[in-house]
Amino acid sequence: MADHATAPATDTDAGLAASGRRVLEIEQQALQAVAERIDGAFSQACRLMLACRGRVVCTGMGKSGHVARKIAATLASTGTPAFYVHPGEAGHGDLGMVTDADIVLALSYSGESDELLMLLPVLKRQGNALIAMTGRPQSTLARGAEVHLDISVPAEACPLDLAPTASTTASLAMGDALAVALLEARGFTADDFARSHPAGALGRRLLLHIADVMHAGDEIPSVPEDASLSDVLVEMSRKRLGMTAVVDAAGRLRGLYTDGDLRRTLADPGIDVRSARIVDVMTRTPVTICSDALAVEAARLMETHKINALLVVDAEDRVVGALNIHDLLRARVV
Known part of the structure; x- marks a missing residue:
């Protein structure tokens, strides 16, 4: 051996x-x-x-x-x-x-x-x-x-x-x-660093703005104040963002209705879905963001308020865009 x-x-x-x-x-x-x-x-x-x-x-x-x-x-x-x-x-x-x-x-x-x-x-x-x-x-x-x-x-x-x-x-x-x-x-500065690292995580966090990731124009889900709940469901299904803005004749934000709101509406026995108007069931003071904010700020707001979507408004409260958590995921902000 x-x-x-x-x-x-x-x-x-x-x-x-x-x-x-x-x-x-x-x-x-x-x-x-x-x-x-x-x-x-x-x-x-x-x-x-x-x-x-x-x-x-x-x-x-x-x-x-x-x-x-x-x-x-x-x-x-x-x-x-x-x-x-x-x-x-x-x-x-x-x-x-x-x-x-x-x-x-x-x-x-x-x-x-x-x-x-x-x-x-x-x-x-x-x-x-x-x-x-x-x-x-x-x-x-x-x-x-x-x-x-x-x-x-x-x-x-x-x-x-x-x-x-x-x-x-x-x-x-x-x-x-x-x-x-x-x-x-x-x-x-950190912004200078991000400009030389646009493909990195820090670059995306410091350079990507809401305007770069939001849906705009005809892609924004939007209904007038006098819309029925049925009209709202059609708009939400067509735009596929899980929400819709409720606006006045000038395009100013009056409320928001989301998938979560729909679930709560259906669970409320006091609401007749067929005859309900959107002004009776919408969220009147939704969380919003401006288009020149950083995309990472949208992620922070969603996390803080436990929401999955945001409307983007201008200085006069007109709706100019919309985004949800999936948009931020695709942009690799979160």
Whole structure:
């Protein structure tokens, strides 16, 4: 029978959990060390980016390249135009994307990546300001930059001290710090963020208005004040919104009748459905909304008042639209 060696302690559940905690502790220490070095150089980097007439061009090789790509995406989505350029490809034509109005943010923990150093003379000749993010202040890249951000860490979380771990976390956090500092300095708002994220949930919540989702014109279920309940049921069935507005001759709202009202009417033995007039059974003060309100406000009103539909009125209380919960679901507002 084969002799099976006993599994090392790190293969146990407790050992694996301890290893994970050790990594997070090391990376936490790395972030603390970097936080203590956010000083005048950081402020200078921010001021260069704020004054930039072009874009922030982020670049880096290997793991630093992955971090640079994420930093570019974060900057771009928070009000600072930015994009990523692979330094290897930059030396073979992609450098043409960099204009003399741009600033370059270069990431290299060693500060000696050949692909980045090769670009330095070209960038200097073109007049691009260079912000370097390295773990070695005396490196070639750091000394060649207008501003150096020191992201050196006490130790990598990798026990072999080979795989970039704490250092990439520090680089990423420094990029986030730059992006947020610039966001606050620019007065960037949630509405600004939504405009650059129109397909996301936040974009829909902050950009979509009632006018974008409501039914208008002939699609609005509407009956006059002298309508019979039978007339109302025909209109509700035809428009299929589960309600109808009751309006006067000028189109001003006088009441609302819904599927829920119909159920209550049918359950009331004192009401003759065949002879009832709508003014006798309608809701006289329904909840309404204006067309320029955000669609998410309609969802909030429906939830607050436990209703499934809303009428949309203008400043003179004329009915200009209608919507129900299904319209908000289709628009993915809720």
